Amino acid sequence: xxxxxxxxxxxxxxxxxxxxxxxxxxxxxxxxxxxxxxxxxxxxxxxxxxxxxxxxxxxxxxxxxxxxxxxxxxxxxxxxxxxxxxxxxxxxxxxxxxxxxxxxxxxxxxxxxx
Amino acid sequence: xxxxxxxxxxxxxxxxxxxxxxxxxxxxxxxxxxxxxxxxxxxxxxxxxxxxxxxxxxxxxxxxxxxxxxxxxxxxxxxxxxxxxxxxxxxxxxxxxxxxxxxxxxxxxxxx
Numbered sequence: 665x666x667x668x669x670x671x672x673x674x675x676x677x678x679x680x681x682x683x684x685x686x687x688x689x690x691x692x693x694x695x696x697x698x699x700x701x702x703x704x705x706x707x708x709x710x711x712x713x714x715x716x717x718x719x720x721x722x723x724x725x726x727x728x729x730x731x732x733x734x735x736x737x738x739x740x741x742x743x744x745x746x747x748x749x750x751x752x753x754x755x756x757x758x759x760x761x762x763x764x765x766x767x768x769x770x771x772x773x774x775x776x777x778x
Numbered sequence: 779x780x781x782x783x784x785x786x787x788x789x790x791x792x793x794x795x796x797x798x799x800x801x802x803x804x805x806x807x808x809x810x811x812x813x814x815x816x817x818x819x820x821x822x823x824x825x826x827x828x829x830x831x832x833x834x835x836x837x838x839x840x841x842x843x844x845x846x847x848x849x850x851x852x853x854x855x856x857x858x859x860x861x862x863x864x865x866x867x868x869x870x871x872x873x874x875x876x877x878x879x880x881x882x883x884x885x886x887x888x889x890x
Contacts, residue, residue, distance in 0.1 A: 668820075699880075705883070706880035706882050707880045709877060709878075709879065712877060720877055755820060765826070765870075766811070766826060767821070767868075767878060772819075772820050
């Protein structure tokens with residue numbers, strides 16, 4: 665069974681530029697999550713989708729971050745414009761449903777903002 | 779803000795010793811999970827314990843949960859160099875805002 669796929673693995677940009685990350689969850693998983701993990705910290709939930717609807721985006725900085733999950737499968741997370749403090753690993757995860765069972769994570773996309 | 783705090787932040791032991799990590803959380807939960815993260819990789823699920831359970835085992839892992847103290851512990855017995863990683867607890871609650879919230883993590887170093 666294929667795992668959660670993410671790309672790109674690494675991205676370096678200058679502040680005020682834009683960047684997009686892509687995630688393809690495990691087939692059949694209805695719930696998709698984007699987490700931000702700053703170096704030395706635990707993952708922080710940015711947004712949670714159930715199929716193609718947003719369940720929770722309370723911690724998403726909506727002035728610069730946006731995410732979509734068209735057709736309820738893969739998802740993109742965009743940052744525009746990027747700030748220095750956005751340097752982090754962006755982790756995508758998926759699960760079968762909303763019942764907070766096991767999450768399956770991708771390898772992450774490491775963003776460096778210069 | 780993160781839900782849980784983990785203690786210690788870092789732990790260094792020798793191969794064969796046991797490693798114990800503790801986690802505290804703030805609100806009522808349905809379950810508590812532990813994940814492992816190797817350097818530069820994604821998180822991998824280790825074990826889930828439900829709020830009505832007190833102890834659970836999986837191979838060399840033993841997890842306890844004390845809901846009255848809002849705390850959990852992860853014990854890794856007979857540690858190996860391959861256990862070197864960061865370990866995170868994650869508290870889950872199901873409701874109108876179901877979510878899994880991660881703690882700050884414990885960095886475990888197992889030396890030969």
